[in-house]
Amino acid sequence: MRLTKSFLPTLKEVPADAQIASHRLMLRAGLIRQTASGIYAWLPAGLRVLRNIERIVREEQNAIGAQEVLMPTLQSADLWRQSGRYDAYGPEMLRIQDRHGRDMLYGPTNEEMITEIFGQSVKSYRELPQSLYHIQWKFRDERRPRFGVMRGREFLMKDAYSFDADYDGAVISYRKMMLAYLRTFQRLGVRAIPMRADTGPIGGELSHEFLILAPTGESTVYFDAALEQQDWLAQSVDFHDPESLGRFFKDVTTSYAATDEMHDETAWKSVPADRQREGRGIEVGHIFYFEDKYTRSMGVTVNGPDGAAFHPHMGSYGIGVSRLTGAIIEAHHDAQGIIWPESVAPFKAAVLNLKPGDAQVDEICNRFNQLGGDAVLLDDRDERAGVKFNDADLMGHPWQIIVGPRGAKEGRVELKNRRSGERLDLSVDEAIERVL
Ligand code: ATP
Ligand code: MG
Ligand code: MG
Ligand code: MG
Numbered sequence: 001m002r003l004t005k006s007f008l009p010t011l012k013e014v015p016a017d018a019q020i021a022s023h024r025l026m027l028r029a030g031l032i033r034q035t036a037s038g039i040y041a042w043l044p045a046g047l048r049v050l051r052n053i054e055r056i057v058r059e060e061q062n063a064i065g066a067q068e069v070l071m072p073t074l075q076s077a078d079l080w081r082q083s084g085r086y087d088a089y090g091p092e093m094l095r096i097q098d099r100h101g102r103d104m105l106y107g108p109t110n111e112e113m114i115t116e117i118f119g120q121s122v123k124s125y126r127e128l129p130q131s132l133y134h135i136q137w138k139f140r141d142e143r144r145p146r147f148g149v150m151r152g153r154e155f156l157m158k159d160a161y162s163f164d165a166d167y168d169g170a171v172i173s174y175r176k177m178m179l180a181y182l183r184t185f186q187r188l189g190v191r192a193i194p195m196r197a198d199t200g201p202i203g204g205e206l207s208h209e210f211l212i213l214a215p216t217g218e219s220t221v222y223f224d225a226a227l228e229q230q231d232w233l234a235q236s237v238d239f240h241d242p243e244s245l246g247r248f249f250k251d252v253t254t255s256y257a258a259t260d261e262m263h264d265e266t267a268w269k270s271v272p273a274d275r276q277r278e279g280r281g282i283e284v285g286h287i288f289y290f291e292d293k294y295t296r297s298m299g300v301t302v303n304g305p306d307g308a309a310f311h312p313h314m315g316s317y318g319i320g321v322s323r324l325t326g327a328i329i330e331a332h333h334d335a336q337g338i339i340w341p342e343s344v345a346p347f348k349a350a351v352l353n354l355k356p357g358d359a360q361v362d363e364i365c366n367r368f369n370q371l372g373g374d375a376v377l378l379d380d381r382d383e384r385a386g387v388k389f390n391d392a393d394l395m396g397h398p399w400q401i402i403v404g405p406r407g408a409k410e411g412r413v414e415l416k417n418r419r420s421g422e423r424l425d426l427s428v429d430e431a432i433e434r435v436l
Helices: 021-028 044-063 077-083 111-121 167-187 242-253 265-269 293-297 321-331 359-375 385-395 405-409 428-435
Strands: 032-036 039-042 074-076 094-097 103-106 130-139 154-164 192-196 207-213 219-224 257-259 276-289 313-320 349-353 376-379 399-403 412-417 423-427
Touching: 021 032, 021 321, 039 044, 044 130, 044 154, 044 167, 044 321, 074 077, 077 103, 077 111, 077 293, 111 130, 111 154, 111 293, 111 313, 154 167, 154 321, 167 192, 167 207, 167 242, 167 276, 167 313, 192 219, 192 242, 192 276, 207 219, 207 321, 276 321, 293 313, 313 321, 349 359, 349 385, 359 376, 359 399, 359 405, 359 428, 376 385, 399 428, 405 412, 412 428, 423 428
Parallel strands: 192 257, 349 376, 349 399
Antiparallel strands: 032 039, 074 103, 094 103, 130 154, 154 313, 192 207, 207 276, 219 257, 219 276, 276 313, 399 412, 412 423
């Protein structure tokens, strides 16, 4: 793709209200623009990242047998009156009226709606378990929207909901999600540590928040360093086999990890001192089991083997898809700009044409551009080399293919790795082999 034909507006100045690196970099690299407090438009490069994150989230949800649906953003207040949450939710809920004066709301989450949809169709225990998810915009009228997309008011979330016949079934659904989450975050290039979270009146241990370590995080976290060493993608867990899932879950949850809310000094002391890690974290996901809270309050039942009706047990599982764009940048940047993990980068490589108009340079650049297709961004602007280097560093492409007149004469280019800074002098074919 040619830069001169695309909409990738980078900024030189740092916007004054952007306090943290990821927010500044998202604006400077032309990923987003704010349109109202806590509300953002996604520009082409930002949208590519968002779509890449969605794709990985989707693949891992599908891999554990969850099925994708798409529910609307607008919901009827009556649905929330059934569960009792219409009044309980408070000022974070954006309430709207339609032309007939009917109360509506912009969904902050979808437990009520999915419970109703489920209840309309599932009548027998034989149809259980079910696990449904969607990736949809949410609105929460946050008191203090800040840090760009990290705490927006409109934001993109993956939310999944499981329905099981009983507690034992719900535990299995929960463990599958735990597995999917750990794999998802690792593929996104971040270490998200599962931490015990508050279960409220339900009790038990089935609530975990996933936090990425970053100095700008809003929670204080305490965890055993053993959790950082785990390679979840290398582990073979058979999600069809409850025992295999059980071993995996034990492995995850025996090491200490808690946010300040749940921190337990006595348990903390039993973690060897050299493995104690304390820091700040960003919540990028949250899973929890809540028994039959919604099926009961909304009167949803299915028939058991004995014909008796019962309320299915549910769990709810969220991932902050748009927040992750910011969180990934918090974890991967330097003074020059973003350093995208390859799995989510908007472009895999930038080709820097250092002398537009030079026949040999143009020819080599065109070749990369044609072969690379959508994955490659060709900087064909009539600009100084320095400007191109800076923009490529800012935008964070994993690779830069630098094509100048001297090398081009001998059919050679320079390949720079954005993360390591390593530069290699390669033939055009070698560079193609390496990157494309
Ligand atoms: P927080 O503690 O940050 O307010 P939450 O606990 O209210 O988040 P959940 O209801 O658990 O959020 O929603 C699931 C996920 O949605 C969160 O883990 C987070 O990644 C994301 N999320 C929640 N609120 C926002 C927001 N205002 N902007 C962006 N992402 C958000
Ligand atoms: Mg919140
Ligand atoms: Mg929270
Ligand atoms: Mg939460």
